[in-house]
Amino acid sequence: MTDAQYFLEGTYLIASCLFVLGLKSLSHPDTARRGMILAAAGMAAAVFGTLFHPDIHSYLFIVIGLVVGSAIGIPMAMVPMTAMPQRTALSHAFGALAASMVGIAEYVIHGGAMGGIKMGALGLEVMLGSLTVTGSLIAAAKLQEVMRGTPIMFKGQQILNMGLFIAMIGSFTAWLMHPGVPVYFYTMAACAFLFGVLLVIPIGAADMPVVMSLLNSYAGLSSAATGFVLGNNVLIIAGTLDGFSGFILSILMCRAMNRSMTNVLFGGFGAPLTADTTVSGSMREVGLDDVAVQLAYANQVVFVPGYGMATAQAQHAVRELGNLLEERGVSVKYAIHPVAGRMPGHMNVLLAEANVPYSSLYEMEQINPELPSTDVAVVIGANDVVNPDARDNPKSLIAGMPIIEVDKAKSVVVLKRGKGKGFSGLENPLFFKPVTGMLYGDAKASLTNLTQAVQKV
Amino acid sequence: MEQLLFNPVAFITALFLMQGPADTLRFNPAVLIASLYVFALAAFLGYQVISRVPPLLHTPLMSATNAISGISLIGSLVIAGSRYREHQVLAEVLGCLAVTSAMINVTGGFLITDRMLKMFRKKEAAKAEEKK
Numbered sequence: 156m157t158d159a160q161y162f163l164e165g166t167y168l169i170a171s172c173l174f175v176l177g178l179k180s181l182s183h184p185d186t187a188r189r190g191m192i193l194a195a196a197g198m199a200a201a202v203f204g205t206l207f208h209p210d211i212h213s214y215l216f217i218v219i220g221l222v223v224g225s226a227i228g229i230p231m232a233m234v235p236m237t238a239m240p241q242r243t244a245l246s247h248a249f250g251a252l253a254a255s256m257v258g259i260a261e262y263v264i265h266g267g268a269m270g271g272i273k274m275g276a277l278g279l280e281v282m283l284g285s286l287t288v289t290g291s292l293i294a295a296a297k298l299q300e301v302m303r304g305t306p307i308m309f310k311g312q313q314i315l316n317m318g319l320f321i322a323m324i325g326s327f328t329a330w331l332m333h334p335g336v337p338v339y340f341y342t343m344a345a346c347a348f349l350f351g352v353l354l355v356i357p358i359g360a361a362d363m364p365v366v367m368s369l370l371n372s373y374a375g376l377s378s379a380a381t382g383f384v385l386g387n388n389v390l391i392i393a394g395t396l397d398g399f400s401g402f403i404l405s406i407l408m409c410r411a412m413n414r415s416m417t418n419v420l421f422g423g424f425g426a427p428l429t430a431d432t433t434v435s436g437s438m439r440e441v442g443l444d445d446v447a448v449q450l451a452y453a454n455q456v457v458f459v460p461g462y463g464m465a466t467a468q469a470q471h472a473v474r475e476l477g478n479l480l481e482e483r484g485v486s487v488k489y490a491i492h493p494v495a496g497r498m499p500g501h502m503n504v505l506l507a508e509a510n511v512p513y514s515s516l517y518e519m520e521q522i523n524p525e526l527p528s529t530d531v532a533v534v535i536g537a538n539d540v541v542n543p544d545a546r547d548n549p550k551s552l553i554a555g556m557p558i559i560e561v562d563k564a565k566s567v568v569v570l571k572r573g574k575g576k577g578f579s580g581l582e583n584p585l586f587f588k589p590v591t592g593m594l595y596g597d598a599k600a601s602l603t604n605l606t607q608a609v610q611k612v
Numbered sequence: 613m614e615q616l617l618f619n620p621v622a623f624i625t626a627l628f629l630m631q632g633p634a635d636t637l638r639f640n641p642a643v644l645i646a647s648l649y650v651f652a653l654a655a656f657l658g659y660q661v662i663s664r665v666p667p668l669l670h671t672p673l674m675s676a677t678n679a680i681s682g683i684s685l686i687g688s689l690v691i692a693g694s695r696y697r698e699h700q701v702l703a704e705v706l707g708c709l710a711v712t713s714a715m716i717n718v719t720g721g722f723l724i725t726d727r728m729l730k731m732f733r734k735k736e737a738a739k740a741e742e743k744k
Contacts, residue, residue: 167686174680175657181673182664184732191676191729195722198683202718205686211693216708220692224715231716232723236731239671246678246721249713253684256710260691263699263706272644371674378681379651385687386643392654397681399658400673407667493667500670507731512738518667 159209166204167389173197174393178400184513201389236508237465240363240497241298247370248291250397254377255284259344261384267334273384274334278327280380281340282347287373289351294370297360298497304360312357313421319350358420361462361539363497364408365419372401404499411493411519413545413555438574441592443601446531446568447608450476453530455486457522459559460502461495463536463572463598470509472602473535477511479609489515490522490532490559492540523560532564534585536571536598542583552581567591570598672728679721685714 156164173193180190211217234242258281261269269277296302323346330339358366375397382390409416450456458473477487489511495502503516517525526532534541541561544551561567567590574595585591594601665673692707733741 170683174683175661177680178658178661178673178676179664181669181676182661182666184669184729185734187669187672187732188726188729191672191722191725194676194680195726198680198685198718198722201683201686202689205689208690208693210690210695212695213693216692216704217689217711220688220708220711221715224712225719227712228716228719228721229723231720232727234724236728242724243671243674243678246675246717249716250678250681250684253682253688253710253714253717256706256713257684257687257691260703260706260710264691264696264703367674371677375677375681378684381684381687383647383651385690386647387687388647388650390683390687391647391650393680393683395651395654396658396662397677399655400662400677403659403662404670404674491667498671499674500667500672503668504671504728504731507728507733510731510733510738510741512735513668513732514735516668 166200170197170201241295244295250374251284251287276383283377285347286351290355293355307356368405436587451612461537467598469599470505474509529564532561534569682717
């Protein structure tokens with residue numbers, strides 16, 4: 156090894172250590188920021204070191220790529236927090252695109268002359284990368300509502316998917332046996348691109364937290380496979396960390412819905428259902444002033460946000476109401492269900508953006524024991540995550556899903572746009588319980604009006 | 613052929629023994645073993661580190677790991693800047709595309725993670741921010 160190579164490997168080692176430190180610092184919000192700055196420094200060191208790689212002869216395309224990439228990346232970091240899910244989906248697509256481009260380029264350069272193991276890693280890299288690119292783009296389109304968010308299903312879909320999957324694996328195997336035949340390789344890549352689309356279109360927007368995590372995992376694993384192809388340890392480490400992070404998140408999300416991964420991926424949840432729940436009674440509508448009085452004289456109020464809060468951009472209005480109540484001596488807490496919103500942790504980020512201190516944000520397991528002693532639970536644009544059917548009705552489609560048990564609170568107020576059913580199309584018996592009052596209207600407007608009403612109490 | 617597909621051990625051995633025309637490019641078994649060690653240990657470490665991240669920070673975690681996996685940038689840089697005997701233009705174009713998309717994740721990912729983490733404040737800090 157030459158001195159230059161020692162220097163290069165040194166920067167990679169430093170980068171690997173700093174990445175692990177950075178992720179470790181994410182275990183607490185107080186240390187997180189400093190840790191991520193370290194990780195960014197590690198990245199800078201690795202990139203700087205690579206610029207002196209002995210194989211690099213021309214900097215023209217490097218500079219073009221770096222400049223264009225920054226020009227797109229920096230504005231993408233400035234999006235509003237409500238657009239976080241689609242932004243993240245897009246960045247999965249870019250990460251996977253980079254990995255599959257590297258894979259294709261390696262094949263173009265070296266052809267079939269790489270040896271079996273490398274070819275295997277290369278094939279995995281291109282397959283995972285390609286299907287993540289198109290899958291993430293579809294996910295982003297659904298989240299941005301460019302595309303219908305509900306599952307898109309058609310006759311023979313499963314069979315088509317299965318056939319495509321077999322074709323993809325088949326051409327991969329054929330290519331491994333005959334590495335010199337590019338047709339197999341490109342057929343495999345084409346099948347993977349198409350498979351990515353078909354994998355995500357039948358999945359509803361409410362299941363997006365799982366899909367996002369899974370795509371995160373695939374993008375990471377394709378980076379790790381790149382590491383095997385290039386024989387580069389820092390790529391293997393960073394890719395594996397990313398892959399495992401996505402994998403763990405998707406397991407957590409599935410658990411929070413009490414569903415298996417296969418069910419999420421192939422179940423087409425959220426399609427028009429033959430509903431099974433029969434609810435009796437009627438919904439009780441409550442007036443603004445009534446709710447204001449309840450809130451103003453409560454000891455403890457718990458807000459339960461859902462995706463509706465994000466669509467109504469109501470996070471600032473919630474915080475204003477919360478602050479006003481706190482000034483009156485009411486204890487205010489925010490209860491966050493793991494799958495509330497469209498990606499893991501979505502609600503936490505929105506509320507943090509609105510200046511809610513993180514000590515007021517409670518996880519489901521922490522808040523449930525406190526709900527029986529809570530005077531008012533305010534549900535803002537959440538539905539399935541507070542549906543008592545999940546707990547009480549074993550026949551329900553969401554039976555067994557852990558919920559935030561707002562129905563145990565002394566009084567429940569549900570902010571809802573209209574009388575319609577929730578995203579999953581399920582009837583929610585919570586709305587028909589005697590403790591529940593419905594406050595119809597746009598969540599943001601309702602909260603602002605409530606704040607004014609509380610001020611007058 | 614069939615025997616290869618259904619017997620993983622035979623399959624892997626076959627992969628090892630497959631001869632490419634240019635021997636230098638083939639995977640050195642020692643390197644492969646080392647790479648597998650790195651992969652296994654990184655997976656274990658990742659599991660330990662990431663299961664300690666509270667749900668509170670799951671969104672920043674996702675954007676942070678995204679930014680970190682933008683490290684594939686270093687592979688792309690070499691491809692975009694090297695000289696080849698043939699396919700020079702195609703390799704450069706693919707490399708340039710890869711550099712661009714990896715760079716989007718690196719800059720965008722780290723910046724937005726920092727922007728998000730800045731928002732998670734303690735009680736007093738949140739109050740102070742409010743008064744501004």
